Amino acid sequence: MHLCTAEEWATAQRCGAxxxxxxxxxxxxxxxxxxxxxxxxxxxxxxxxxxxxLRIDAARLASPVRWEPGVPGDPDGMVFPHLFGELPADAVIRVTPYLPSADGSFAPLI
Known part of the structure; x- marks a missing residue:
């Protein structure tokens, strides 16, 4: 998954990535x-x-994905996927709004 603004996604669709x-x-x-x-x-x-x-089909990515540590404060041992190249628009299989709760925070999806 990747987070971006709706405007950034619209630009990506026009540009292809x-x-x-x-x-x-x-x-x-x-x-x-x-x-x-x-x-x-x-x-x-x-x-x-x-x-x-942006929900991504990893099979549609041309660039490598590496699992690497996040930042201090993330849970111990947690690694995040990093895409070492642009994100092709055609690798995105679903787009959904991601809205915060009333206090402005985002809840876990699962």
Whole structure:
């Protein structure tokens, strides 16, 4: 899964791929599993109501995915998938809004 704004997703659809700033900054696209997506959502996007969840078919990715540690404060031993290349729009198989609760926090999906 990947989190982005609805506007960023619309741009990706027009361009054929999503190229977030992290791709040029740290060299990869941040991904998450359904069990961990709420962690970066709360860390980076608390209170935002313009987010969408992109569900990805990994078989449609041309670039490698590596499982690497997150940031301090994440549960011990947790690793996140990082896509070392752009996210092709045709690898996204489902898009759903991801809205926070009334207090602005995002609940775990599972």
């Amino acid at each position: 999503h190229r977030p700033p992290s791709l040029t900054g740290v060299g990869f696209v941040h991904l998450s599993t359904p069990q961990q997506v709420h962690l970066p959502a709360n860390r980076l996007y608390a209170g935002r109501t313009d987010l969408v969840l």
